[in-house]
Amino acid sequence: MAGSSMRDIKRRVRSVTNIEHITNAMKLVSASKLRRAKAKYEKTGEYFHFVTESIEDIFNNNSDIPVKYLAGSREIKNRCYVVITSGRGLCGSFNSNIIRLAEAEMRQDPNPPRLVAVGAKGRDYFKKRGYDLRAEYLDQPESIAFVEARKISGPIIRMFDEGEIDEVVMFHTAFVSTLEQKARRVRLLPFEIKRDPEILPMEKQVEYEPSAAEVFNYLVPKYVEIMIFNAVVESAVCEHAARRMAMESATDNANGMIADLTLFYNRARQAAITSEITEIVSGADALR
Amino acid sequence: MAKSVALDIVTPDRLFYRGDVELVIVRTLNGDEGFMANHLWACKLLSTGELWIQEKGSKDFRVAAISGGFIDIKEKFTIFTDAAEWPEEIDVDRARRSGAAAEERLKTRRAPVGGEDAEALSEAKTDVRKSRTRVNVAGGGARRKR
Numbered sequence: 001m002a003g004s005s006m007r008d009i010k011r012r013v014r015s016v017t018n019i020e021h022i023t024n025a026m027k028l029v030s031a032s033k034l035r036r037a038k039a040k041y042e043k044t045g046e047y048f049h050f051v052t053e054s055i056e057d058i059f060n061n062n063s064d065i066p067v068k069y070l071a072g073s074r075e076i077k078n079r080c081y082v083v084i085t086s087g088r089g090l091c092g093s094f095n096s097n098i099i100r101l102a103e104a105e106m107r108q109d110p111n112p113p114r115l116v117a118v119g120a121k122g123r124d125y126f127k128k129r130g131y132d133l134r135a136e137y138l139d140q141p142e143s144i145a146f147v148e149a150r151k152i153s154g155p156i157i158r159m160f161d162e163g164e165i166d167e168v169v170m171f172h173t174a175f176v177s178t179l180e181q182k183a184r185r186v187r188l189l190p191f192e193i194k195r196d197p198e199i200l201p202m203e204k205q206v207e208y209e210p211s212a213a214e215v216f217n218y219l220v221p222k223y224v225e226i227m228i229f230n231a232v233v234e235s236a237v238c239e240h241a242a243r244r245m246a247m248e249s250a251t252d253n254a255n256g257m258i259a260d261l262t263l264f265y266n267r268a269r270q271a272a273i274t275s276e277i278t279e280i281v282s283g284a285d286a287l288r
Numbered sequence: 289m290a291k292s293v294a295l296d297i298v299t300p301d302r303l304f305y306r307g308d309v310e311l312v313i314v315r316t317l318n319g320d321e322g323f324m325a326n327h328l329w330a331c332k333l334l335s336t337g338e339l340w341i342q343e344k345g346s347k348d349f350r351v352a353a354i355s356g357g358f359i360d361i362k363e364k365f366t367i368f369t370d371a372a373e374w375p376e377e378i379d380v381d382r383a384r385r386s387g388a389a390a391e392e393r394l395k396t397r398r399a400p401v402g403g404e405d406a407e408a409l410s411e412a413k414t415d416v417r418k419s420r421t422r423v424n425v426a427g428g429g430a431r432r433k434r
Contacts, residue, residue: 040301043301043302044300044301046303050298050360050366050368051368054331054358054360054368057331058331145301146299146300146301146370146371147370147371149300150370205328205329206329206330206331207328207329207330207331207332208330208331208332209316209317209318209330209331209332209333210317210318210333214333215331215332215333215358218333218358219358226300229300
């Protein structure tokens with residue numbers, strides 16, 4: 001009994017050690033990817049306020065703004081949901097958090113939800129459950145270029161312009177710190193803005209070309225594009241942070257298992273030696 | 289020496305340029321337009337094209353390729369564009385290839401029906417324009433001799 005169990009334990013120790021090597025390597029890879037993704041993320045959000053400020057400027061200084069993109073311009077019936085997940089697994093509860101949040105809201109929607117899935121994990125999940133997937137983007141999020149964000153936002157803007165959808169809601173993971181990420185819900189369209197009496201009209205006349213309305217109609221879709229782009233970049237940072245954490249705890253668990261198994265192994269070995277000695281002693285006794 | 293003004297050129301993923309300039313020339317939807325300090329406040333949409341800036345105290349122009357966006361003229365100038373490149377960053381061969389591919393797409397798609405087709409057509413046209421701009425900018429700009 002002791003001999004075979006010792007071999008079993010030894011085999012398990014070896015396989016857990018192999019897994020530990022792999023998770024540890026993945027942890028190191030994620031850590032370096034996280035560093036790179038974070039550097040990109042810190043740069044992208046920095047100049048976003050130029051666009052929102054320009055939108056507010058135009059809104060507060062002109063009365064002939066087209067209402068198409070503004071909140072309250074039409075009744076909200078059909079919604080489109082943008083769900084940003086990762087392309088790969090093994091990153092803890094990263095994907096399930098975002099999917100749970102998105103699905104909870106979609107279930108309550110009385111109208112059939114339309115879906116845009118970014119990342120293979122979310123795409124697979126919602127496709128399997130028969131949701132109305134309008135578009136999907138499966139490229140690795142950390143290598144996304146701004147031009148590709150436009151491919152995501154293009155069909156959404158078109159559906160909104162044609163009146164097929166009245167609201168666009170995005171679910172993505174927000175980066176709090178390397179140890180904490182939060183699933184977040186953001187409404188992209190219609191654009192919520194209020195005429196703020198606190199903001200005084202600008203003291204100088206501004207010349208818009210071709211017209212204030214056209215500049216505004218250019219800026220709002222641009223805002224959506226940039227919001228999606230930022231969300232994808234941010235989500236990539238969170239994915240790597242989540243994976244690094246998951247791999248770190250996997251490595252810790254594997255080390256714990258190895259320690260336990262080594263203890264069992266030593267116990268089994270000691271037991272085997274003890275029983276062998278007993279056998280020898282009793283054999284010698286019998287001969288006397 | 290003309291009066292100078294602070295200019296920021298911003299793309300979604302980086303601050304492309306920040307500095308004091310005497311003159312900035314961009315292609316708006318209605319054609320090339322130059323702006324100098326104390327210009328009337330304006331906000332104009334840009335098309336794909338060359339960007340020329342004359343830095344403070346310099347006689348020469350610097351040229352860059354930008355695609356779309358808008359320029360905000362106030363006490364400070366701000367250009368927000370989808371993409372911006374200096375000549376030395378442009379891969380001329382790649383620009384030529386993508387331009388040729390886009391022209392091919394234009395030829396095969398003569399009659400757009402609407403919706404997605406029209407979008408693909410305008411996208412191909414933009415790609416052709418982008419490619420031409422890039423090639424020109426890499427060669428030092430098409431319109432002006434340094």
